[in-house]
Amino acid sequence: MLSRVANSIYWLNRYIERAENVARFIDANYDMTLDIPDSASDQWQPLINTTGDHELFAKLYGEANRENAIEFLVFDRDNPNSIHSCVRAARENARSVREYISSEMWEQLNTFYLMINTAAKEESMDLPHQFFVDIMTASHAFIGITDSTMNHGEGWHFGRMGRMLERADKTSRLLDVKYFILLPSVDYIGSPYDNILWGALLRSASAFEMYRKRHGRIDPKKIVDFLLLDANFPRAVHYCIVTAMISMNNITGSPRGTFANKAEQSLGRLLSEFNFASLEDIFEHGLHEYLDSTQTRINALGAAVQTEFFSPQDIDSTTESRTLE
Amino acid sequence: MRFDGYDTEGFYDEVFDSQGKPRPGADLLIQRVNALPESELQRRQKAAERALLNLGITFNVYGSEAQTEKIFPFDIVPRIVQAKEWEIIERGLKQRIKALNSFIDDVYNDQNILKDGIVPAELVLSADGFRKPCIGLKPPGGIWCHITGTDLVRGGDGEYYVLEDNLRCPSGVSYVLENRMLMKRTFPMVFDACSVQPVTDYPSRLLDMLQGLANPGVRIPNVVVWTPGIYNSAYFEHSFLSQQMGVPLVEGGDLVVKDGEVMMRTTKGLERVDVIYRRIDDDFMDPTTFRADSMLGVPGLMKAYSAGKVALANAPGTGVADDKAVYAYVPEIIRYYLDEEPIINNVPTYACWREDDRQYVLENLDKLVVKAVNESGGYGMLVGPHSTVAEQEEFAKRIKANPRTYIAQPTLALSRVPVLVDDHFEGRHVDLRPYILYGAKSTYVLPGGLTRVALKKGSLVVNSSQGGGSKDTWVLNAEGGPSPESALQKEEGL
Incomplete structure (x- = not known):
């Protein structure tokens, strides 16, 4: 397939995933602040930090409160990662590969965009929860339509790889920011708030119910284990990397455990790190350090995907590879 | 919603005759529309517009902050063409395209028609669409203009005339297909009752024709559609056609010439391209042959084309035959190459470079339509009866300064169709652009x-740049059998 087309499919999936994550973060946070009125205002700055755009936010708005955080994260056109900007970018990418994706995918994405566009023009948001649910549903519908209307060939794998890398990045950021805010709040330990706060973290990753089934009681370490290392929960970092690897192997045609280029090599290394990681080691190493290094590696991986597959001038250069003997 | 108050106001109307009676074939449509409950038609019109928006069948409107996108206005009442009429149009178009293709091939090779003085040589060689680098080219099968969209109009006398030949990159066919899809959704019952010839197989026929252009040695030809990019106003059509044909849509940056062959950059390296359906002007295709400042082009493309390594549809240089000055000679061109009389006539045309014609034009500017030969899209035009004296004087000056660049035609009383305006019907003027695929084995209209x-x-x-919209065009079947498309539609349960 054309490199340009692969690039667009990869990014349009990343953008949709990003929009969905931001919607879920806000929704979970909103819900939580209604339960804890006193500390409500404290909870919006960490949310901004989760997205990684706190510097831009400080420049545009200064101190965070509910109104400006939502404006910034949802509608602000000057924020390239606002939901509005993401969906617009996803649609622009889809427009440039409209002949490659299915009509159903395009129509879903276009309707999604028109919905956000209409909401952006409205004065007030009466039912924020419904709005965010609509966004998440639109994203889920897009994924479902993609799965059931598009060939599961190279292009589809590029899209899924993009989605998985984006999701791994967002879950690890969420954990990184929230864990350290929640931990020191010893005052809450054993109080109902404790459960509410940690529950909100899980809800931010749509993980609350599945965590309950897997581990039962709320326990910070087990939450880390679940969001980071679980191989079955679809938003856990480990699961994302496993799935990205499958797509990568399908794209390059490399057998499992081998690599055809630098991007595949670094994804493989990251995967084996997660395959053999244990919670004990992670906490010994330092959770923050571990998450930080994971994010750096995911970023580097994204850059490698960009040069190996999408940059036309590099296509002729032979890259180092290794296959099983 | 009824046609009761509808007035043809003395124009030729496509649906009603001069007595206000439905024309043959249109009565069913009128019956069904008249039978719709109050405001039902408006509701369906709105639903169709919303569908267009959701499908993203829009074009960009530039210069506004909000990046507004507009749908191409669509009117819900179809235009009906009788089978008998269509049969003549079809024959006429096939004849015309055959003659024009011979003309292009001749102009770039032997130039017999110029030597015989049928068309003035200086007129052809100075035409805006004439491309010197094309001299001596021999495209596969001798075919230059594979895809044509010819503009027809019907005058007050009820006759069809050719208004313009579009031999370069005619656009609009995607709207034909989308309009049909919408009409089948909106009016399944009416559609079912009328027996309409199908248009949905256009993409397959286009693909067949394009694949036929590849070198005989190629087993499965790689066909691509080449677009200038998403900001082109016809981008929707480019992507639609490549999607419907299932072939890649490429931009200039995706293509490169390597070892004399045209290749596309894929995630697995370079891959050869055999046939390019290009939707980009001659001038921008290859900076080493045409405009050196083209950012969209592929250096070396024309060399690969001349060497027969890649096929282009349409061939470069076809614009020489849709020059509005050359247009005036098409009847002679048909007689010269085919020894036949034109089946569809030209609109009578005054060529301002001829002394007598010019004199007549200058004296009758208030009655004529004057067109600059190098402009299209409704620009550079004077519509005499709707113009001011100052505008006429301005055009008189321009004509005297550059007679070569102007033609004039009588103001035609273009035929009209009923259009839904708020809660009633009003007559509006229309033209018709059929599409012709000219292949080595057959010609398809x-x-x-x-x-x-x-x-x-x-x-x-x-x-469309001047506030135009579109309608679905229903060519009826001769025998009045059931529409094959509506049968298909039932099967699909749509």
Whole structure:
């Protein structure tokens, strides 16, 4: 397939995933602040930090409160990662590969965009929860339509790889920011708030119910284990990397455990790190350090995907590879 | 919603005759529309517009902050063409395209028609669409213009005339297909009752034709559609056609010439391209042959083309034959190459470079339509009866300064169709652009084509850039059997 087309499919999936994550973060946070009125205002700055755009936010708005955080994260056109900007970018990418994706995918994405566009023009948001649910549903519908209307060939794998890398990045950021805010709040330990706060973290990753089934009681370490290392929960970092690897192997045609280029090599290394990681080691190493290094590696991986597959001038250069003997 | 108050106001109407009776074939449509409950038609019109928006069948409107996108206005009442009429149009178009293709091939090779003085050589060689680098080219099968969209109009006398030949990159066929899809959704019952010739197989026929252009040695030819990019106003059509044909849509940056062959950059390296359906002007295709400042082009493309390594549809240089000055000679061109009389006539045309014609034009500017030969899309035009004295004086000056660049035609009383305006019908002027695929083995004329409507009251300019819209065009089957498309539709349960 054309490199340009692969690039667009990869990014349009990343953008949709990003929009969905931001919607879920806000929704979970909103819900939580209604339960804890006193500390409500404290909870919006960490949310901004989760997205990684706190510097831009400080420049545009200064101190965070509910109104400006939502404006910034949802509608602000000057924020390239606002939901509005993401969906617009996803649609622009889809427009440039409209002949490659299915009509159903395009129509879903276009309707999604028109919905956000209409909401952006409205004065007030009466039912924020419904709005965010609509966004998440639109994203889920897009994924479902993609799965059931598009060939599961190279292009589809590029899209899924993009989605998985984006999701791994967002879950690890969420954990990184929230864990350290929640931990020191010893005052809450054993109080109902404790459960509410940690529950909100899980809800931010749509993980609350599945965590309950897997581990039962709320326990910070087990939450880390679940969001980071679980191989079955679809938003856990480990699961994302496993799935990205499958797509990568399908794209390059490399057998499992081998690599055809630098991007595949670094994804493989990251995967084996997660395959053999244990919670004990992670906490010994330092959770923050571990998450930080994971994010750096995911970023580097994204850059490698960009040069190996999408940059036309590099296509002729032979890259180092290794296959099983 | 009824046609009761509808007035043809003395124009030739496509649906009603001069007595206000439905024309043959249109009565069913009128019956069904008349039977619709109050405001049902408006509701369906709105639903169709919403569908267009959701499908993203829009074009960009530039210069506004909000990046507004507009749908190409669509009127819900179809235009009906009788089988008998269509049969003549089809033969006429096939004849015309055959002659024009011979003309292009001749102009770039032996130039017999110029030597025989049928068309003035200086006129052809100075035409805006004439491309010197094309001299001596021998495209596969001797075919230059594979895809054509010819603009037809019907005058007050009820006859069809050719208004313009579009031999370069005619656009609009995607709207024909989308309009049909919408009409089948909106009016399944009416569609079922009328027996309409199908248009949906256009993409397959286009693909067949394109694949036929590849070198005989190639087993499965790689066909691509080449677009200038997403900001081109016809981008929707480019992507639609490549999607419907299942071939890659490429931009200039995706293509590169390597070892004399045209390749596309894929995730697995370079891959050869055999046939390019290019939707980009000659000038921008290859900076080493045409415009050196083209950012969209592929250096070396023309060399690969001349060497027969890649096929282009249409061939470069076809614009020489749709020059408005050359247009005036098409009847002679048909007689010269085919020894036949034209089946569809030209609109009578005054060529301002001829002394007598010019004199007549200058004396009758208030009655004529004057067109600059190098402009299209309704620009550079004077519509005499709708112009001011100052505008006429301005054009008189321009004509005297550059007679070569102007032609004039009588102001035609273009035929009209009923259009839904708020809660009633009003007559609006239309033209018709059928599409012709000229292949080595056969020529295909899409039954129907794009009916463009001048939505502004009284306006004669149908171009979308000037407030035009479109309608679905129903060419009826001769025998009145059931429509094959509606049968298909039932099967699909749509």
